[in-house]
Amino acid sequence: MRLLVHNLLMCNKCDKNNYPLKIEVNKSVIMELEFKKDAILKLIPKLDFEVLSNTVRELGFKQFPKQIPPNVDQDLVFLKDLHRVLFETHIMDGQLTCPNPSCKRNYPITNGIPNMILTEDEQ
Amino acid sequence: MDLDIAIEAREKVRNPTIKLNKKLAIAIATLTKSEKKPFDQLVTQEPSNKLIAVHFGVGDQDDYDTICNYVKQFGQNKIMIYPVRNYAFIEFQNIQQSLQLIQSLQIFENIKFANLKYQNKERATMFFYTNEQELIGGGMCDIPNAMRQINIPGLYLIHDFITPEYEKYILDLIDKQEWSKLKQRRVQHYGYEFIYGDNTVNVNQPADKHIPAFLEDVRAKVSDLIKPQAEINQLTINEYLPGMGIPPHFDVHPPFHEKFVTISLLSGLVMSFKSFKGEEHHLYLPPRSCALFTGEVRYAWFHSIAARKIDKVEGETHFRSKRLSLTFRTIRNDLKCDCEYQFFCESQGYNPLTMKSKNPLLQEYLAKLNQIGIIQDNKVVPNKTQEEIQLLEEQQQQLLQIPKATEVEKKYVYEIYEKIAPHFSSTRYKPWPKIEQFLKSLEPGSLVADVGCGNGKYLGSNPDIEIIGTDRSENLLKICKEKSDAYQVFSADSLRLPLKSEMFDAVISIAVIHHFSNKILRQQAIKELLRICKSKGLVLIYVWAMEQEEKTFNEQDVFVPWNLQFKYEDEKVINQEVQQQFKIDDQKKTVVYKRYYHVFKQGEIEELLSEMPGFKIVNNYYDHANWVVILQKD
Numbered sequence: 001m002r003l004l005v006h007n008l009l010m011c012n013k014c015d016k017n018n019y020p021l022k023i024e025v026n027k028s029v030i031m032e033l034e035f036k037k038d039a040i041l042k043l044i045p046k047l048d049f050e051v052l053s054n055t056v057r058e059l060g061f062k063q064f065p066k067q068i069p070p071n072v073d074q075d076l077v078f079l080k081d082l083h084r085v086l087f088e089t090h091i092m093d094g095q096l097t098c099p100n101p102s103c104k105r106n107y108p109i110t111n112g113i114p115n116m117i118l119t120e121d122e123q
Numbered sequence: 124m125d126l127d128i129a130i131e132a133r134e135k136v137r138n139p140t141i142k143l144n145k146k147l148a149i150a151i152a153t154l155t156k157s158e159k160k161p162f163d164q165l166v167t168q169e170p171s172n173k174l175i176a177v178h179f180g181v182g183d184q185d186d187y188d189t190i191c192n193y194v195k196q197f198g199q200n201k202i203m204i205y206p207v208r209n210y211a212f213i214e215f216q217n218i219q220q221s222l223q224l225i226q227s228l229q230i231f232e233n234i235k236f237a238n239l240k241y242q243n244k245e246r247a248t249m250f251f252y253t254n255e256q257e258l259i260g261g262g263m264c265d266i267p268n269a270m271r272q273i274n275i276p277g278l279y280l281i282h283d284f285i286t287p288e289y290e291k292y293i294l295d296l297i298d299k300q301e302w303s304k305l306k307q308r309r310v311q312h313y314g315y316e317f318i319y320g321d322n323t324v325n326v327n328q329p330a331d332k333h334i335p336a337f338l339e340d341v342r343a344k345v346s347d348l349i350k351p352q353a354e355i356n357q358l359t360i361n362e363y364l365p366g367m368g369i370p371p372h373f374d375v376h377p378p379f380h381e382k383f384v385t386i387s388l389l390s391g392l393v394m395s396f397k398s399f400k401g402e403e404h405h406l407y408l409p410p411r412s413c414a415l416f417t418g419e420v421r422y423a424w425f426h427s428i429a430a431r432k433i434d435k436v437e438g439e440t441h442f443r444s445k446r447l448s449l450t451f452r453t454i455r456n457d458l459k460c461d462c463e464y465q466f467f468c469e470s471q472g473y474n475p476l477t478m479k480s481k482n483p484l485l486q487e488y489l490a491k492l493n494q495i496g497i498i499q500d501n502k503v504v505p506n507k508t509q510e511e512i513q514l515l516e517e518q519q520q521q522l523l524q525i526p527k528a529t530e531v532e533k534k535y536v537y538e539i540y541e542k543i544a545p546h547f548s549s550t551r552y553k554p555w556p557k558i559e560q561f562l563k564s565l566e567p568g569s570l571v572a573d574v575g576c577g578n579g580k581y582l583g584s585n586p587d588i589e590i591i592g593t594d595r596s597e598n599l600l601k602i603c604k605e606k607s608d609a610y611q612v613f614s615a616d617s618l619r620l621p622l623k624s625e626m627f628d629a630v631i632s633i634a635v636i637h638h639f640s641n642k643i644l645r646q647q648a649i650k651e652l653l654r655i656c657k658s659k660g661l662v663l664i665y666v667w668a669m670e671q672e673e674k675t676f677n678e679q680d681v682f683v684p685w686n687l688q689f690k691y692e693d694e695k696v697i698n699q700e701v702q703q704q705f706k707i708d709d710q711k712k713t714v715v716y717k718r719y720y721h722v723f724k725q726g727e728i729e730e731l732l733s734e735m736p737g738f739k740i741v742n743n744y745y746d747h748a749n750w751v752v753i754l755q756k757d
Contacts, residue, residue: 036587
């Protein structure tokens with residue numbers, strides 16, 4: 001799972017305060033991918049950048065900007081960081097947790113695949 | 124002169140050459156039509172271990188035994204009988220065995236046949252070598268596939284309602300009673316005489332015959348079941364021989380109370396149900412079971428028994444034999460029914476004579492249902508406490524808000540894909556060009572969801588866009604990841620996607636919606652696709668078409684077999700060490716799993732969508748035996 005997917009996922013067991021899910025990482029890997037400036041620029045406005053930034057910094061990349069920098073299309077350093085964060089970092093093992101204190105449902109990530117299926121009585 | 128013609132005609136009948144040639148012509152015509160293949164391609168002159176037998180019995184269990192016993196003497200074999208078309212496919216272990224069979228046949232003008240006794244009558248059964256691996260067995264598909272379990276509001280099926288010993292005991296006694304003969308079948312009435320034509324009873328005139336004392340135990344048990352309704356006081360016993368049926372009807376409202384039951388004795392058979400909204404179901408009633416009719420199914424569904432000798436039950440052929448049904452009812456003397464299905468209720472304005480073909484009450488009712496948007500009308504029946512009513516209403520509300528997968532999806536879709544994933548994936552590697560074209564036409568940087576991505580064959584279709592896949596089957600998702608580490612997938616229920624709303628530029632749903640067994644679920648799945656899609660974004664939907672060359676469907680709700688090769692199967696299953704519901708085919712080395720599909724008629728997906736808001740259909744077409752729509756969200 002990449003952080004792009006995390007940016008879209010929510011908990012379905014509850015319907016309030018169910019986004020963003022907390023991440024716990026046991027194993028992550030970097031897989032290099034060709035950098036495509038145009039594609040990443042087009043993708044930026046589709047993200048919840050605040051959520052992405054908070055997650056990245058919580059996971060240890062403290063210098064990652066809190067906001068999209070001005071003149072982002074010129075800021076190659078940032079775009080490459082973003083490329084690494086969004087496209088090249090894969091969380092292989094860990095878990096996602098619903099942020100709602102009265103829910104806290106855990107969703108395991110195994111072999112890079114989050115399991116978001118609820119059990120019969122959770123639906 | 125006339126006499127000459129008559130004599131000539133009689134000669135023709137007597138002449139065995141003509142008779143056999145005629146049978147051969149019928150056999151050729153039947154096989155060609157049912158197998159959709161020319162006869163000379165179906166059969167071969169070269170000896171083969173496989174044979175086609177064309178037999179001319181009536182195709183019941185006895186005839187089945189006759190041909191099986193005959194063939195068995197030549198060696199171990201696998202035989203598949205296609206009852207409706209009266210032919211069989213036989214596979215011997217080796218050619219010597221089939222050769223022996225062919226050599227033992229009588230030959231008359233090159234026609235090879237055996238005279239076998241069906242129903243005490245000798246008939247010629249012809250045999251041909253074939254190289255086919257299996258036959259289609261056309262004709263069986265004309266028979267609707269019945270389920271052992273279905274969900275119809277108000278209908279309950281209780282298995283083993285009476286014991287085999289009690290069944291035997293009452294059968295002997297029932298047979299000793301006096302039968303009345305109808306045109307189609309024999310009946311016995313107790314309590315009140317039934318008036319056919321009007322399908323009612325004379326409530327003022329109890330029949331002389333009371334429900335017999337030997338049936339008191341079962342009467343009491345039924346009375347218990349229908350409480351608080353007044354005790355059972357009327358019984359009809361029907362005898363159904365193979366081939367007999369009863370046309371679609373519902374029990375008239377006023378002379379009977381709401382609840383009634385029908386108990387099957389001796390043989391099981393399939394009962395068909397059709398709702399006032401047009402919905403159809405087929406349910407197998409096993410011997411000694413009790414079907415309890417209440418509420419909607421009792422008041423507003425037609426039930427019928429097709430006049431057939433054979434039923435199809437979850438894909439398997441089921442031969443009918445003699446069946447008795449005991450129908451227990453309670454007569455209501457006031458003749459006033461206060462059900463909520465006025466449109467079929469004679470005490471509330473329904474007139475079967477003038478309203479049979481056009482029923483304004485029904486139209487009004489359906490219009491009202493559409494207006495309030497409740498498709499499943501399940502108002503609470505009286506005699507419940509206030510809390511119970513509230514609880515039920517809440518559940519109903521919940522059901523309308525979050526439709527859940529039924530047993531059909533669980534047993535015949537989710538579990539099956541989990542099971543067949545690697546084999547399935549090995550046959551689904553080639554992307555369909557029109558879908559790839561759609562994905563390639565999207566702007567670079569687009570965010571796309573593939574809901575029901577299966578083995579991920581579209582996840583790599585366009586490297587300039589981000590495609591995220593989701594599926595219910597974890598085994599299929601593992602295959603996606605094996606194909607490419609870069610593929611982004613997660614497992615989820617497509618009726619409730621764990622995705623934020625309005626995020627995706629495009630959403631695709633390829634061969635998914637047809638796996639849901641009712642309209643509410645199909646619409647729910649589409650609602651979810653639209654929810655996650657952005658304003659002006661596109662949703663591409665593929666559903667399997669009923670109208671297609673590859674397969675012929677005679678009904679829309681079908682179970683399609685998947686022959687899972689042994690190499691993909693758990694050894695414990697093959698060796699039958701674990702209990703399992705699916706058939707093991709030792710010869711073909713496969714386990715036959717079945718997947719549920721609702722195949723869509725032309726225009727059906729558009730109709731389904733017409734009841735939903737928030738988008739317009741920008742394109743629709745037919746591709747690879749699928750009906751396709753492209754929606755643009757408002």
